[in-house]
Amino acid sequence: MNRYKELWRRILAETLSARTGRKVEESEIVTEVPPRPELGDLAFPLFPFAKSLRKSPKDVALELAAALRERAAEGRGVAEAAGPYLNVRLERPRVIAEVVRDVLAQGGGFGANGELAGQRVVVEFSSPNTNKPLHLGHMRNDAIGMAVARMLEACGAEVLRVNLINDRGIHICKSMLAYRRFGEGRTPESLGQKSDHLVGDYYVRYAKWAVEDPGAEAQAQALLLAWEQGDPEVRELWGTMNRWAIEGINQTYRKTGVRFDKVYRESETYLLGRAEILAGLERGVFQRDPDGSVWVDLTAQGLDRKVLLRSDGTSLYVTQDVGTAVQRHRDWPFNRQIYVVGNEQRYHFQVLFKVLALLGHAWAENLHHLAYGMVTLPEGMGKMKSREGTAVDADELVADLERLAVEQIRSKEREAEVEDLPGTAEKIALGALHYYLLAPSPYKDMVFDPNESISFTGATGPYLQYTGARISSMRRKFAERAESFRGGEFRAELLSAPEEWELAKSMAAFPDTVAQAARELNPALLATHLFELARTYASYYHDHPVLHNEDSALVVSRIRLAEAVRQVLACGMALIGVPFLEKM
RNA sequence: GCGUCCAUAGCUCAGUCCGGAUAGAGCAACAGCCUUCUAAGCUGUGGGUCGCAGGUUCGAGUCCUGCUGGACGCGCCA
Numbered sequence: 164m165n166r167y168k169e170l171w172r173r174i175l176a177e178t179l180s181a182r183t184g185r186k187v188e189e190s191e192i193v194t195e196v197p198p199r200p201e202l203g204d205l206a207f208p209l210f211p212f213a214k215s216l217r218k219s220p221k222d223v224a225l226e227l228a229a230a231l232r233e234r235a236a237e238g239r240g241v242a243e244a245a246g247p248y249l250n251v252r253l254e255r256p257r258v259i260a261e262v263v264r265d266v267l268a269q270g271g272g273f274g275a276n277g278e279l280a281g282q283r284v285v286v287e288f289s290s291p292n293t294n295k296p297l298h299l300g301h302m303r304n305d306a307i308g309m310a311v312a313r314m315l316e317a318c319g320a321e322v323l324r325v326n327l328i329n330d331r332g333i334h335i336c337k338s339m340l341a342y343r344r345f346g347e348g349r350t351p352e353s354l355g356q357k358s359d360h361l362v363g364d365y366y367v368r369y370a371k372w373a374v375e376d377p378g379a380e381a382q383a384q385a386l387l388l389a390w391e392q393g394d395p396e397v398r399e400l401w402g403t404m405n406r407w408a409i410e411g412i413n414q415t416y417r418k419t420g421v422r423f424d425k426v427y428r429e430s431e432t433y434l435l436g437r438a439e440i441l442a443g444l445e446r447g448v449f450q451r452d453p454d455g456s457v458w459v460d461l462t463a464q465g466l467d468r469k470v471l472l473r474s475d476g477t478s479l480y481v482t483q484d485v486g487t488a489v490q491r492h493r494d495w496p497f498n499r500q501i502y503v504v505g506n507e508q509r510y511h512f513q514v515l516f517k518v519l520a521l522l523g524h525a526w527a528e529n530l531h532h533l534a535y536g537m538v539t540l541p542e543g544m545g546k547m548k549s550r551e552g553t554a555v556d557a558d559e560l561v562a563d564l565e566r567l568a569v570e571q572i573r574s575k576e577r578e579a580e581v582e583d584l585p586g587t588a589e590k591i592a593l594g595a596l597h598y599y600l601l602a603p604s605p606y607k608d609m610v611f612d613p614n615e616s617i618s619f620t621g622a623t624g625p626y627l628q629y630t631g632a633r634i635s636s637m638r639r640k641f642a643e644r645a646e647s648f649r650g651g652e653f654r655a656e657l658l659s660a661p662e663e664w665e666l667a668k669s670m671a672a673f674p675d676t677v678a679q680a681a682r683e684l685n686p687a688l689l690a691t692h693l694f695e696l697a698r699t700y701a702s703y704y705h706d707h708p709v710l711h712n713e714d715s716a717l718v719v720s721r722i723r724l725a726e727a728v729r730q731v732l733a734c735g736m737a738l739i740g741v742p743f744l745e746k747m
Numbered sequence: 748g749c750g751u752c753c754a755u756a757g758c759u760c761a762g763u764c765c766g767g768a769u770a771g772a773g774c775a776a777c778a779g780c781c782u783u784c785u786a787a788g789c790u791g792u793g794g795g796u797c798g799c800a801g802g803u804u805c806g807a808g809u810c811c812u813g814c815u816g817g818a819c820g821c822g823c824c825a
Contacts, residue, residue: 193765193766193767195768197768198768199769202768206768208767214805245768246768248768329825333824333825334825466821467821470822470823474823479823479824483825506819507820508820510820513751534752536753541759574787575786575787577785577787591787602759602760602773603759604760604761606753608752608818609760610758612758612774615758615774618774618787620788621773622772622773623773625787628787629787629788630788632787633784633788634784636784636785637785640784691761691772698772701789702788702789705780705788705789705790706790708783708784746785747785747787
């Protein structure tokens with residue numbers, strides 16, 4: 164839609180410049196969409212020009228409408244006055260023809276643009292700990308990370324998906340300690356259990372034990388010390404349990420379509436972080452306290468004094484993150500780096516970015532914390548504490564959604580039609596999950612209602628999938644009956660229903676939404692746009708037969724329009740991780 | 748105590764960055780629609796002091812100030 168908007172902006176700026184006797188910039192022209200389609204397709208409020216023209220906005224609109232009459236052909240539409248607004252009514256058949264042609268010609272590439280061409284962007288997301296399986300919070304993180312990565316790619320950027328595995332520290336030692344104490348040599352194989360769940364069970368076991376035994380904490384500390392000193396037995400146990408955790412987590416990633424181009428481990432970068440901090444100390448940007456700890460003073464910048472190295476010389480979370488960032492920029496010099504991390508860590512990232520800047524890394528100003536809100540359960544369903552074993556487990560949740568999808572397919576008696584029941588159920592489950600997690604703005608806390616997420620009515624992933632499957636089905640039927648529609652040609656002027664115009668506008672605006680979503684790092688804009696497109700289409704095909712028409716030109720015209728809708732849905736769904744289904 | 752973020756329909760959320768026409772969806776509720784391209788659908792009805800009070804503006808859900816309520820942060824934890 165932008166191309167038409169920009170076209171009229173220019174036309175209006177030229178006309179207004181001539182009338183006001185000063186150069187009116189295109190940026191001064193405010194564009195909107197009229198509140199009701201009958202009013203036109205583009206709207207330009209004229210309040211700002213009333214003063215300089217010494218006329219009421221209403222009269223300005225009337226005069227402009229008259230003056231713009233001769234530019235209708237150029238602008239593919241006519242301008243009319245509507246109160247204080249100048250509204251433009253586009254020439255529908257011409258625009259519909261352009262949109263359908265563009266969508267079908269560009270196929271899977273529709274919506275892409277070159278806005279970020281040549282940019283290299285790192286997107287870090289997921290960042291699991293190796294002491295427990297993934298939970299619902301990770302799934303929101305993953306959904307956002309994957310969607311943002313794909314959106315940036317759609318805008319031409321080269322994206323590196325990066326995972327940072329938190330595989331060291333006291334919390335990791337806790338599950339190791341509990342396993343050593345209570346595990347009796349059990350393995351995932353001996354138990355027939357998914358390996359990350361085994362590790363997670365001992366993390367929960369530790370928490371229970373620590374309540375009874377006040378000495379537990381000290382033992383965990385001792386184990387961490389042994390780990391840092393490289394005790395072979397401890398390192399071996401650590402290696403085994405880490406492998407279990409990571410293998411299990413990777414299974415979940417494969418299941419949910421999450422992938423990374425590069426994986427970093429904190430155990431591999433914390434030493435570089437320490438070296439960086441010591442270099443900063445030498446350059447005088449940090450200070451050492453009498454007890455040996457190293458500090459950065461950010462009070463001048465509205466933050467606090469923060470410790471960067473402990474008095475015993477060991478590193479902290481922020482130290483590791485410094486090392487990781489430096490390592491990454493060496494490995495793959497990026498223009499931007501986006502950290503998808505919960506909003507409770509806002510302060511941490513402010514500090515991190517300032518510390519990196521103080522260390523003299525120019526790229527520090529191109530780091531961005533994409534802070535997303537907490538996911539909670541509805542009232543009465545409890546808090547998600549992985550320590551207590553009450554977190555919503557990712558694997559379980561996906562399995563539950565799949566079960567419900569199977570039930571739905573059976574109850575609709577679609578089992579024979581879909582052919583691959585488990586595969587279809589899996590895709591519906593992922594569509595439901597990803598759509599639900601991406602629909603609210605990332606920065607806001609959200610309530611995850613398991614029942615609502617799997618409900619198949621309303622603004623959901625399955626609704627998009629259903630719309631796509633219906634069109635796909637219709638398309639197959641069209642191909643089967645191709646003979647009877649022979650000779651029919653696409654003619655945009657046959658697509659004169661108001662809904663057909665709404666569909667064309669929605670499709671024309673899709674590339675703008677992709678660009679905006681990428682600019683704002685907000686996949687929710689896409690989720691909303693796709694739902695509205697699907698809803699308009701559902702309403703349209705309910706009372707406008709596509710194949711059941713005498714006029715084969717009308718059939719062909721409508722099927723092309725429907726195919727374009729299908730294509731736009733497919734493009735958008737791919738971006739937000741909702742699998743497209745030919746049949747459901 | 749200090750800082751950051753949030754508050755829109757019974758519920759879950761768009762709209763706020765960048766101020767413009769009677770504030771929109773979905774769910775739930777109620778009433779309809781399957782000899783017709785998949786009823787996981789479609790149509791209609793009811794439902795809002797945009798947390799409160801000021802201010803700026805021709806115009807405020809949107810910007811500014813104060814207040815109230817909530818979440819998070821302010822560890823030699825991650």
